[in-house]
Amino acid sequence: MFYHFFYPLSESFALFNVFKYITTRSAIAFCISVIVSIFFGKTFISFIKKKQFGQLIRNEGPESHKKKSGTPTMGGVLIIISAFSAILLCGNFLSKPVLAAIFVILSYFGLGFLDDYLKVAKKNTKGVSAKGKLAWQFLTSILVSSWLVNNQVVTTELYLPFLKYPVLDLGFVGFIIFSSIVIVGSSNAVNLTDGLDGLAVGPIVTSLVTLTIVCYISGNIEISDYLFVPYVQGLGEVTILCTALMGASLGFLWFNSYPAEIFMGDVGSLSLGGALGIMAVLSKSEFLLLIFGGIFVLEALSVMIQVFSFKTRGKRVFKMAPIHHHFELKGWQEPKVIVRFWILSLIFMVLALMSLKLR
Numbered sequence: 001m002f003y004h005f006f007y008p009l010s011e012s013f014a015l016f017n018v019f020k021y022i023t024t025r026s027a028i029a030f031c032i033s034v035i036v037s038i039f040f041g042k043t044f045i046s047f048i049k050k051k052q053f054g055q056l057i058r059n060e061g062p063e064s065h066k067k068k069s070g071t072p073t074m075g076g077v078l079i080i081i082s083a084f085s086a087i088l089l090c091g092n093f094l095s096k097p098v099l100a101a102i103f104v105i106l107s108y109f110g111l112g113f114l115d116d117y118l119k120v121a122k123k124n125t126k127g128v129s130a131k132g133k134l135a136w137q138f139l140t141s142i143l144v145s146s147w148l149v150n151n152q153v154v155t156t157e158l159y160l161p162f163l164k165y166p167v168l169d170l171g172f173v174g175f176i177i178f179s180s181i182v183i184v185g186s187s188n189a190v191n192l193t194d195g196l197d198g199l200a201v202g203p204i205v206t207s208l209v210t211l212t213i214v215c216y217i218s219g220n221i222e223i224s225d226y227l228f229v230p231y232v233q234g235l236g237e238v239t240i241l242c243t244a245l246m247g248a249s250l251g252f253l254w255f256n257s258y259p260a261e262i263f264m265g266d267v268g269s270l271s272l273g274g275a276l277g278i279m280a281v282l283s284k285s286e287f288l289l290l291i292f293g294g295i296f297v298l299e300a301l302s303v304m305i306q307v308f309s310f311k312t313r314g315k316r317v318f319k320m321a322p323i324h325h326h327f328e329l330k331g332w333q334e335p336k337v338i339v340r341f342w343i344l345s346l347i348f349m350v351l352a353l354m355s356l357k358l359r
Contacts (some may be wrong), residue, residue, distance in 0.1 A: 076268020
């Protein structure tokens with residue numbers, strides 16, 4: 001652990017003073033996670049192939065996806081291992097926000113791993129039941145949200161983008177409910193988006209770029225005061241977690257880009273989606289998540305609209321949901337869908353960052 005081991009040496013050796021800076025450790029974490037992910041990617045894929053952990057394709061999915069059956073999955077394991085190899089070296093584990101984020105990521109990682117394992121071991125597409133997933137996700141989010149309030153890590157106040165001051169105090173119970181919905185919703189929205197080669201990773205990276213900036217600002221008392229952003233003590237350290245996940249995701253994209261050599265699996269989408277959710281809660285940017293995570297919002301909404309319409313009217317709004325399948329069935333080639341969604345995610349990122357100044 002660079003921070004906990006090397007920084008105390010700065011009293012004797014000025015060179016080690018660089019490990020005091022969040023920006024330095026964030027850059028190091030990014031580089032480590034990218035290198036680990038790319039360097040060990042081929043080995044990991046070979047291991048997954050040897051274990052015959054291949055993706056099962058749902059019968060109701062697009063016909064063009066049938067050829068992807070058997071592609072190695074559970075690539076989220078590579079992402080999380082790569083990211084945490086960087087966090088173990090560069091992270092500050094005395095930061096309560098960091099511990100809260102790690103708790104959510106590891107819990108959702110465990111859920112996703114179990115779900116993927118059941119799918120590949122029993123050769124079915126169900127895995128953990130929907131009720132079981134939600135129970136696990138909400139229990140995790142309720143526990144971490146309660147801990148955050150009880151330890152005074154965050155307040156129960158609600159902030160909106162483009163406004164300087166909180167608009168409402170949710171109270172303890174209200175905050176627990178609200179934050180849990182944000183975390184669970186984010187996790188499942190990313191899970192729904194992960195349907196094409198590299199589709200989910202692009203918006204994940206742009207969301208992490210946004211959160212890197214937001215967490216750094218909110219963790220700095222002077223900058224946060226200048227920009228009228230709520231200050232959260234210790235949140236700056238979450239920046240390192242953001243860049244580590246960002247680097248690991250980009251390294252994974254090296255192998256997940258079209259045509260994918262490996263899929264992320266639920267172990268990746270659930271844990272990364274949970275990471276975005278808990279970081280949004282920690283930085284008091286829950287509603288900002290709706291902007292920079294706009295792709296995930298559109299994907300989730302398309303499913304809800306489709307289900308509601310079919311149950312109430314017996315008709316479908318989209319050719320298929322989530323919405324990326326709709327565009328596939330309209331004739332868009334898979335790479336075109338992916339890149340256009342990435343472009344939209346960049347636009348959403350810029351809009352979200354604009355709100356930091358327009359307050």
